Amino acid sequence: MIITRRAFTTMLSLTGLAALAGLSPLRLFTEAMAQSAADVAKPVSLPDMALGPENAPVTITEFASMTCPHCAAFNEQVFPKIKSEYIDTGKVRYIFREFPLDIKAAAGSMLSRCIANGDAPKYFAVTDMLFRSQNDWVTKNTTETLTRIGKQAGLSQQQVEACLKDQALLDKIAADQKYASEVLKVDSTPTFFINGEKIKGEASFEEFAKKINPLLKS
Secondary structure (H helix, E strand, C coil), rough: CCCCCHHHHHHHHHHHHHHHCCCEEEECCCCCCCCCHHHCCCCCCCCCCCECCCCCEEEEEEEEECCCCCHHHHHHHHHHHHHHHHHHCCCCCEEEEEECCCHHHHHHHHHHHHHHHHHHHHHHHHHHHHHHHHHHHCCCCCCHHHHHHHHHHHHHHHHHHHCCCHHHHHHHHHHHHHHHHHHCCCCCCCCCECCEEEEEEEHHHHHHHHHHHHHHCC
């Protein structure tokens, strides 16, 4: 589905995201199937936000939407266990990539990028905060709530507004989403790749461990 500029602008006015009205449309795609580890690892438009050593034997790449409740549940219930068991011990490199399913998700991702300014641990911290407060900023006045979060993280009102109007940033998010959809066949969130093997949906820690542990032994 391609969101036209007119529909995009109308949607923004209805959701309270008027600050984003000047941005180009996001393209949302639907397809299915899985790819090679090389395809997943290929550099995309935005620099990867990752935790864990680059030479870790296992790489997990997550595609998530900031408004996805299943992504938020995974972030709260499963990711902390993966982090303590595998990322913090140097066994796993964990990459988070944005796959916004709607304009509010795109705004949340843009804010995370702007606040972090390339700092991966900070990016993950902000993303965690947005997931944990998802009900607040998604269901209520989105622009106002994101502005408050941005200010709490040290941005000024002007910086938040500039971030949410950043055409180049939105274009890069859209381009990376296009690549994920067309090449990696991502069509829902969360979707994970463990050394190239695709896992769709909110998997448990035990399911991840069953995939990760054999790769650590090989």
